[in-house]
Amino acid sequence: MSTQLSVNGQIFDTDVDPSTPLLWVLREQMALTGTKFGCGIGACGACTVHADGQATRSCQIALGDVAGQSITTIEGLGSVSTKLHALQEA
Amino acid sequence: MGGSTAISMTGQYGMRLLGATFRAALIEFAAEKLNVPEAELTTANSTVMHAASGKSATYGELAADAASRTLQTAPTLKTAATFTIIGTSPQRHDIPRKVTGEAIYGIDFTLPEMRIATIMAAPVRGGALLSVDEAPALAISGVEQVIKLDHEVAVVAKGYWPAIQGLRALSPKFSDAGLAGISTASIYEQQETLLQPGTGSVNAVGTVHAS
Numbered sequence: 001m002s003t004q005l006s007v008n009g010q011i012f013d014t015d016v017d018p019s020t021p022l023l024w025v026l027r028e029q030m031a032l033t034g035t036k037f038g039c040g041i042g043a044c045g046a047c048t049v050h051a052d053g054q055a056t057r058s059c060q061i062a063l064g065d066v067a068g069q070s071i072t073t074i075e076g077l078g079s080v081s082t083k084l085h086a087l088q089e090a
Numbered sequence: 091m092g093g094s095t096a097i098s099m100t101g102q103y104g105m106r107l108l109g110a111t112f113r114a115a116l117i118e119f120a121a122e123k124l125n126v127p128e129a130e131l132t133t134a135n136s137t138v139m140h141a142a143s144g145k146s147a148t149y150g151e152l153a154a155d156a157a158s159r160t161l162q163t164a165p166t167l168k169t170a171a172t173f174t175i176i177g178t179s180p181q182r183h184d185i186p187r188k189v190t191g192e193a194i195y196g197i198d199f200t201l202p203e204m205r206i207a208t209i210m211a212a213p214v215r216g217g218a219l220l221s222v223d224e225a226p227a228l229a230i231s232g233v234e235q236v237i238k239l240d241h242e243v244a245v246v247a248k249g250y251w252p253a254i255q256g257l258r259a260l261s262p263k264f265s266d267a268g269l270a271g272i273s274t275a276s277i278y279e280q281q282e283t284l285l286q287p288g289t290g291s292v293n294a295v296g297t298v299h300a301s
Contacts, residue, residue, distance in 0.1 A: 017231070020251060021251065024251035027250070033194070033195075034190070035191070073191065074189070074190065074191035075190065077190070078190070079190050080190060084189070084190075088189040088190060
């Protein structure tokens, strides 16, 4: 079964098991390693991404639960060459 | 003195002193190498310069030979008016890459066909791995191998997620290394017993010489 996501503005299709945490799809399928594996229990916040604009602990949410949503990772927030997001600037 | 208080305690002076000491050694060697009087040499941007002749040498070019010199113990310190870094707030080099997610940490490093292993150790020091059924881990897609060690069990997989799942799926049995009876209460009890007069020596190390 294929799942579709929009990650940092790019459409992404994957056949990964929909029960896989979003964190590992980002890190291992998409090589977006800016999202970190920290505590693995949703406490530390190192895995935080935006899912349809909401701050979400990606280690605690399954791929299937964010199907069709728009995900923003730290790589999509802003860059030094273009413009840093206010959070990065801080 | 090291640690987090190093700079705020003695470090600011200590770092200045060290910097001045090495700078003096670099100048001393540069004077010989460039064949110019030591007093006419100045330093800036990691370079020793002789303004009159236009000769210069970088710290890097001088460092190896300068390192073999006897160092001065009371070098001339830079005056506050000539500071170029102290008193400024320079940007840290590591921050831009960290806030954009570009920085590569250990967990982010990868090689083609790399495998990931997760490991679980006996919960008690000295505990031995008695048995483990490998099947639940091997049933997970991406898990390739379960490795039994003396005191630990490990799962090797194609990625972190299957490796984590594989380890979680296992129910290894470890021995308690004979320590199952130890508790806070039993440790206090043991200490109380040993504190009684006449219980003898607990730990004999070294020799006391009468003076």
